[in-house]
Amino acid sequence: MDTEDKMETYQRFIQEGKDVASEKLESRIKTIEELLAQSDSEEEDEEFVNVNGSGLMLFKELYDKLYDYQINGVAFLYSLCRDGRKGGILADDMGLGKTIQVISFLSGMYDNELAKHTLLVMPTSLITNWTKEFAKWTPGMRVKEFHGSREERTMNLEKIQRASGVIITTYTMLMNNWQQLSSYNGKEFTWDYMILDEAHKIKSSTTKTAKSAYAIPSKNRVLLTGTPVQNNLKELWALFDFACQGTLLGTAKTFKTEYEHPITRAREKDTTPGEKALGSRMSENLMAIIKPYFLRRTKAEVQKNNKKGQLPCKEEYSETKDGKVQNIPKDSGAVMTALTRKNDLIVWTYLSLVQEDIYRQFLSLDHIRAAHDNQITSS
CATH class of the missing domain: 1.10.12 (Lyase 2-enoyl-coa Hydratase; Chain  A, domain 2)
Incomplete structure (x- = not known):
């Protein structure tokens, strides 16, 4: 009955x-x-699903649209909060849906009243996409942009701070308006979540961008990046120092002594067996420390874990030319997009008169001429 x-x-x-x-x-x-x-x-x-038994209840209709690895990503993001960690890094390859994982996570947090205010920072070029994805996946969530005219962005910010929701802004806006983003009615305002997309923008803690991000009070921080380490281990330290609010890897000086130096030294040509063993051990120790705070999946790994390189059996959604969302049946065998081979096209061209004049002036500089003469002599 x-x-x-x-x-x-x-x-x-x-x-x-x-x-x-x-x-x-x-x-x-x-x-x-x-x-x-x-x-x-x-x-x-029955309308909600416990995400991987993590304790986070997610709207079933949204849950059913996620792939298995994305569900794991949502569970990971919730585990950071559940286990009392101050933040972490989601470093999936480009194209694996970090955006939808974050939106799903926030949907669950807001539905369960575990969060009210989120500041989402990104490059300007990504604002349209994030806004569109929020509207598609969680149309009931209040999302406002802190971008554009001063009056409009101030109104949007105060509306979110007064009630609840998500503020989307850019790194440029963050640098120029961090004081406003940190206050409400003359008092300090603390965000429940501060999320940075393309987080390698703060890979150096001494830049104005990083300093502005550090200045924003937030209970939890999540970084999104497909390239967590671009050049050296110091960049990895900078990301974790921000995400975990200085509680995980110590100071930059300590990290350099304990981890960066021995690991880097172990990779050099003239390293001794002892230095190589020390570097290997410290590398393992570092990975063990950051593991609970770090999640990265590559396209190759995701394809390998599924038959014939296909995505898990979930519903696919795509947009038609008129902007409407259409459903692709579960048995359609949607295959993950694969990058084709990179092709370099080299085009030779001549300098303009102005460029040629500047180039000749550059070559005539004393230290450039000296370097050039030294190179000829040594060869």
Whole structure:
């Protein structure tokens, strides 16, 4: 018997019992009401799914649209909060859907009233895409841009700070307006989450961008990047120092002594067996420390874990030319996009008169001429 039938029976039972009130009847009525309430609760629970048993309840309709590795990503993001960590890094390859993983995570956090205010920072070129993805996957979530005219961005910021929701802004806006983003009604404002997309923008902690990001008070920080280490281990330290708010890898000086120097030294040509062993051990220690705070999957790994390189059996959604979202059936065999071989095209061209003049002036500089003469002599 479904809920409607139960309710109809209950109403009929009440109608028939109006003139025959008794303690026994009232007891039966109370029992039926409790059963109906329990039934409604169970139906409501069926609308949400416990993400990988992590404890985060996610709207089932959204959950069913995620691939298995994306579900794992949402569970990872929640584990950072659940286990009392101050932040972490989601470093999946480009194209694996870091955006939808973050949006799904925030949806679950907001639905469970575990977060109210999120500051999402990104390059200007990504604002349109993030806004569109929020509208597609979580249309009920309040999302505003801190971008554009001063009046508009101020109004949007205050609206989110006063109620709840997500503010989307850029690194440039962050640098120029970090004081405003850090206050509300003349008092310091602390964000529940501060999320940086293309987080390698703060790979050096001494830049103005990084200093502005550090200045924003936030309880939790999440970094998104497909390239966590571009040049050296110091960049990795900078990312984790920001994400974990200085609680994980110590100071830059300590990290350089304990990890960066021995690991780097072990990779050099003239390293000794002892230095190589020390570097290997410190590298393993470093990976063990950051593992709970770091998640990275490559396209090759995801394809390898699925038959014939296909994505897990979930529904696919794509946009038609008129902007409407269309559903691709589960058995369509959607295959993950693979990058083709890189081709370099070299085009030779002549300098303009102005460029040639500047180049000749450059070559005539004393230190450039000296370097050039030394190179000829040594060869």
